[in-house]
Amino acid sequence: MIRMPRRIRIPLALLGILCCCTALLFAIAAEPDYGDPHAPAHREVSPGGHVTPGIYYTRNALAEAHTPNMVTVTLADYRSFDTFGETTVVFCGCVCVMLLLRRRRPERSDDS
Amino acid sequence: MMRSASSNLIVRVTARFVAPVIQIFALYVLFHGHYSPGGGFQGGVMIAASIILLRLALGNRETRPLISTAVATRGAALGALIFLAVGALAFRYGGEFLDYGMIPFSDDESMRRSHGILLIEVGVALACACALTAVYDDLGEAPGRGEERSGD
Numbered sequence: 542m543i544r545m546p547r548r549i550r551i552p553l554a555l556l557g558i559l560c561c562c563t564a565l566l567f568a569i570a571a572e573p574d575y576g577d578p579h580a581p582a583h584r585e586v587s588p589g590g591h592v593t594p595g596i597y598y599t600r601n602a603l604a605e606a607h608t609p610n611m612v613t614v615t616l617a618d619y620r621s622f623d624t625f626g627e628t629t630v631v632f633c634g635c636v637c638v639m640l641l642l643r644r645r646r647p648e649r650s651d652d653s
Numbered sequence: 654m655m656r657s658a659s660s661n662l663i664v665r666v667t668a669r670f671v672a673p674v675i676q677i678f679a680l681y682v683l684f685h686g687h688y689s690p691g692g693g694f695q696g697g698v699m700i701a702a703s704i705i706l707l708r709l710a711l712g713n714r715e716t717r718p719l720i721s722t723a724v725a726t727r728g729a730a731l732g733a734l735i736f737l738a739v740g741a742l743a744f745r746y747g748g749e750f751l752d753y754g755m756i757p758f759s760d761d762e763s764m765r766r767s768h769g770i771l772l773i774e775v776g777v778a779l780a781c782a783c784a785l786t787a788v789y790d791d792l793g794e795a796p797g798r799g800e801e802r803s804g805d
Contacts, residue, residue, distance in 0.1 A: 608687045608688075622750070628776070634784065635783075635784035642791040
């Protein structure tokens with residue numbers, strides 16, 4: 542790692558942040574308007590000619606899973622593989638904290 | 654510091670009164686997730702919040718016997734396993750992974766999916782609640798800077 546004096550490092554970091562912020566702001570300007578019905582995310586048919594997943598989920602969630610809350614259906618049924626990954630991530634976080642911080646049972650004097 | 658119980662009577666009584674209410678509401682959020690905003694993650698986080706509230710107010714010595722860190726860790730693993738087991742149960746009945754429509758909970762396929770969602774939400778809630786409790790316990794036990802280790 543290159544050691545730089547504080548006087549150079551902090552202005553350099555600020556410059557980097559400024560560049561990233563400018564790029565992100567330009568990206569936001571190119572986004573479709575909020576709630577624009579013609580935005581790609583709200584299209585009923587994808588460019589490939591299929592019904593888009595969001596439209597399919599909102600139309601069929603109640604009939605296919607007998608659950609009025611279509612967010613739950615999307616999360617736990619249509620996209621349950623994703624939710625399984627989320628649960629695994631939560632569990633992995635728990636295991637990592639345990640491995641890093643939990644005290645061992647036979648207490649050693651002090652391991653640096 | 655973190656492990657010492659609050660000696661304030663108001664804090665202790667309020668925490669003991671509020672925690673069961675939070676837990677009941679958490680169960681409502683969990684099991685009513687089919688009909689209103691809510692579900693496994695939210696319910697699990699609320700259960701964990703009630704346990705952490707009790708730990709903060711009453712101290713570890715009084716609340717550890719209820720849910721110890723080891724039990725919480727195993728509960729987190731069990732929650733993730735419930736999810737995995739429900740998903741793998743679909744294999745048994747010729748479906749794909751997590752295809753609840755194939756598991757014969759009931760006759761109607763949409764009801765089967767509904768029951769599958771409910772089981773999975775319970776697993777998620779268990780994993781979330783126990784994982785957060787275990788993380789809190791481990792963070793509280795971490796050897797802090799300049800903090801003397803006190804046996805409890």
